[in-house]
Amino acid sequence: MNQVTPNPGEQVVIPKTALQNIMDALKERGYDLIGPTLREGAILYDHISGVEDLPIGWTDEQSPGSYRLQERSDERYFGYVVGPNSWKRFLYPPQTKLFSTRSNGDGFEVIVEDQPTPNYAFIGVLACDLAAVKTLDRIFIEGDIQDPHYSKRRENAFILANNCTEPGANCFCVSMGTGPECRGDFDLAMTELKDVFLVEVGSPLGAHMLNGAPWRLAGAMEVNRARQALAEAESRMGRTLDTSDLPGLLLDNLDHPRWDEVAQRCLSCANCTMVCPTCFCSDINDVSDLTGQETERIRIWDSCFNPDYSYVHGGHVRPNIRSRYRQWLTHKLASWIGQFGTSGCVGCGRCITWCPVGINLTEEVAAIRGEV
Amino acid sequence: MTELNVQSVLSQPLQTDAMLPEVAMISAVNPETPGVATYTIELQKQEARENFRFQPGQFNMLYLPGIGEVAISISSDPAKPSELLHTIRVAGNVTSAIDKMGAGGTLGVRGPYGSHWPVETAEGGDLILVGGGIGLAPLRPAIYSVIHNRDKYQQVSILVGARSPEDLLFPEEYDSWRAHDIDVLGTVDRADSSWPGRVGVVPMLFYSLRPDPRRTTVFTCGPEIMMRFVVYEALARRIPKERIFVSLERNMKCAIGFCGHCQYGPTFLCKEGPVLSFERVEAFFNVEDF
Numbered sequence: 001m002n003q004v005t006p007n008p009g010e011q012v013v014i015p016k017t018a019l020q021n022i023m024d025a026l027k028e029r030g031y032d033l034i035g036p037t038l039r040e041g042a043i044l045y046d047h048i049s050g051v052e053d054l055p056i057g058w059t060d061e062q063s064p065g066s067y068r069l070q071e072r073s074d075e076r077y078f079g080y081v082v083g084p085n086s087w088k089r090f091l092y093p094p095q096t097k098l099f100s101t102r103s104n105g106d107g108f109e110v111i112v113e114d115q116p117t118p119n120y121a122f123i124g125v126l127a128c129d130l131a132a133v134k135t136l137d138r139i140f141i142e143g144d145i146q147d148p149h150y151s152k153r154r155e156n157a158f159i160l161a162n163n164c165t166e167p168g169a170n171c172f173c174v175s176m177g178t179g180p181e182c183r184g185d186f187d188l189a190m191t192e193l194k195d196v197f198l199v200e201v202g203s204p205l206g207a208h209m210l211n212g213a214p215w216r217l218a219g220a221m222e223v224n225r226a227r228q229a230l231a232e233a234e235s236r237m238g239r240t241l242d243t244s245d246l247p248g249l250l251l252d253n254l255d256h257p258r259w260d261e262v263a264q265r266c267l268s269c270a271n272c273t274m275v276c277p278t279c280f281c282s283d284i285n286d287v288s289d290l291t292g293q294e295t296e297r298i299r300i301w302d303s304c305f306n307p308d309y310s311y312v313h314g315g316h317v318r319p320n321i322r323s324r325y326r327q328w329l330t331h332k333l334a335s336w337i338g339q340f341g342t343s344g345c346v347g348c349g350r351c352i353t354w355c356p357v358g359i360n361l362t363e364e365v366a367a368i369r370g371e372v
Numbered sequence: 373m374t375e376l377n378v379q380s381v382l383s384q385p386l387q388t389d390a391m392l393p394e395v396a397m398i399s400a401v402n403p404e405t406p407g408v409a410t411y412t413i414e415l416q417k418q419e420a421r422e423n424f425r426f427q428p429g430q431f432n433m434l435y436l437p438g439i440g441e442v443a444i445s446i447s448s449d450p451a452k453p454s455e456l457l458h459t460i461r462v463a464g465n466v467t468s469a470i471d472k473m474g475a476g477g478t479l480g481v482r483g484p485y486g487s488h489w490p491v492e493t494a495e496g497g498d499l500i501l502v503g504g505g506i507g508l509a510p511l512r513p514a515i516y517s518v519i520h521n522r523d524k525y526q527q528v529s530i531l532v533g534a535r536s537p538e539d540l541l542f543p544e545e546y547d548s549w550r551a552h553d554i555d556v557l558g559t560v561d562r563a564d565s566s567w568p569g570r571v572g573v574v575p576m577l578f579y580s581l582r583p584d585p586r587r588t589t590v591f592t593c594g595p596e597i598m599m600r601f602v603v604y605e606a607l608a609r610r611i612p613k614e615r616i617f618v619s620l621e622r623n624m625k626c627a628i629g630f631c632g633h634c635q636y637g638p639t640f641l642c643k644e645g646p647v648l649s650f651e652r653v654e655a656f657f658n659v660e661d662f
Contacts, residue, residue, distance in 0.1 A: 098391045101437040107478025108437050110392060145390050145628045254659045281632030284625045288438040295437040309633060312623050313463035323661030331635060338638030
């Protein structure tokens with residue numbers, strides 16, 4: 001008799017159209033599907049209702065400071081890498097209401113509203129982005145203090161991961177040790193082959209979502225084809241970053257002339273931090289009603305490139321672009337390791353693509369290493 | 373037992389969601405120097421009031437709805453946690469609003485946060501506390517702790533500096549500190565005819581001391597440029613860098629290591645700081661715009 005549900009750890013094969021069955025099962029279970037879709041001239045992660053919303057047959061051509069959609073010659077479901085937004089937007093929204101206050105004669109009271117936590121199912125999480133989610137987990141869940149907003153969203157999230165077989169021109173996940181293969185922390189992980197998806201089951205819930213799909217256990221041939229595709233992807237990385245002793249390299253070179261040089265190009269626009277799937281800095285603002293009786297306390301993404309980020313009474317600690325770019329790069333690649341035991345960079349290449357002047361951090365590091 | 377490890381003192385937040393403030397009232401305001409006053413703060417909830425404990429050098433986040441939140445060191449005696457004092461210099465939006473509000477005003481309090489002056493590890497030896505301007509406020513809880521355990525220390529000196537004689541903080545207390553066999557030396561940048569004391573920057577006061585580097589610990593808080601020279605003077609006297617402690621200040625939004633603003637290299641000043649040994653910050657202490 002056929003198995004009804006595959007077991008975690010098993011690999012199965014489904015026809016490509018059966019991705020819809022998985023999505024239907026997720027929706028039936030109350031999940032809000034978030035996946036790649038064509039929007040605003042890019043492939044963004046957003047609410048989707050089914051496979052028809054995926055950018056099937058499209059790809060993204062990326063280079064420093066450039067992103068262009070292109071039609072593909074085939075009908076690949078996932079023939080592209082990452083766009084300007086990331087799963088961070090859904091787990092750690094750009095704005096979060098922390099609490100509100102209301103005046104009550106003498107003073108004020110603090111009001112905490114129960115905000116419903118969304119049940120997101122993330123469709124097509126690439127290995128670099130899966131590593132980014134795990135990086136955010138270290139910050140918001142695995143430290144001494146947990147962020148309740150992130151924790152609840154993360155706990156609810158279903159992850160349909162996506163092994164990357166089509167790396168882009170700005171990709172360097174291999175250098176960062178984050179891809180192209182998704183390793184753990186997913187409910188399901190698929191590898192897109194020519195006619196089918198090879199799907200690895202990561203959790204009982206993931207297995208359950210395959211119930212309605214016409215799956216069969218994968219054969220050695222399909223497993224091998226997926227292996228081969230991943231090995232090829234590994235050899236086709238657009239970029240590399242030499243990660244050997246980055247903390248030593250960067251923190252011992254805080255006076256390197258390259259910081260002055262890059263400051264001539266950097267606009268301090270904060271794009272790199274906004275598109276980065278791990279940049280987590282935030283500001284907290286108050287929004288009051290016109291009478292001043294009620295105030296909402298809002299956490300909002302911030303960036304170390306904003307001058308006010310470093311403001312203390314008397315002035316800005318980092319008053320120029322040189323010091324701000326240096327803060328970003330040394331944090332991302334060096335001090336992050338001391339803080340969270342992992343690099344802040346997952347090698348997704350977004351900061352290179354979306355930098356309006358095409359600053360490429362792999363080149364900046366190489367320059368400081370004296371290799372350029 | 374007091375916590376010995378300065379580098380990883382876990383905060384005991386008042387609330388389970390660390391971002392939620394406790395409502396508190398300013399019950400008294402005591403003017404100190406021009407632009408500086410000490411505020412007595414009473415947490416509204418009895419339970420919060422009774423459970424509040426802090427270590428010398430820790431800080432609270434003070435919040436005014438619609439205006440904002442600031443990190444302010446606690447300036448009172450850790451042995452009397454119910455008598456919570458903050459000595460505040462008017463510097464920005466929140467501090468001027470607190471100043472305008474005065475006694476009877478309501479504010480939000482989160483805390484206490486951060487590392488503390490390692491008063492216990494300094495026991496058995498000499499202690500030099502160096503405060504510049506408002507920097508004496510975060511040191512005062514350490515001074516009280518030392519006074520409570522005066523017999524555990526040998527020579528204790530407090531070096532105080534300010535811009536002018538009228539800017540010297542807590543002058544009415546110096547004699548009571550001296551009464552506990554503590555040397556209190558003061559200096560001002562600019563004197564007037566009423567000032568009989570020294571003129572010059574605080575680090576110069578080291579020239580009046582003969583510290584024994586084998587047993588001396590230094591705590592300093594003040595403008596970074598001042599602390600730089602205090603550290604320099606201490607190192608020049610062979611005081612080891614792991615026994616020189618500075619209290620650093622950076623922009624802080626959350627105080628729990630999430631907002632990123634207070635980073636000092638790999639260190640989050642809100643969690644592992646503000647009090648850090650010079651050994652810990654040496655690599656970055658003289659880096660411009662860091």
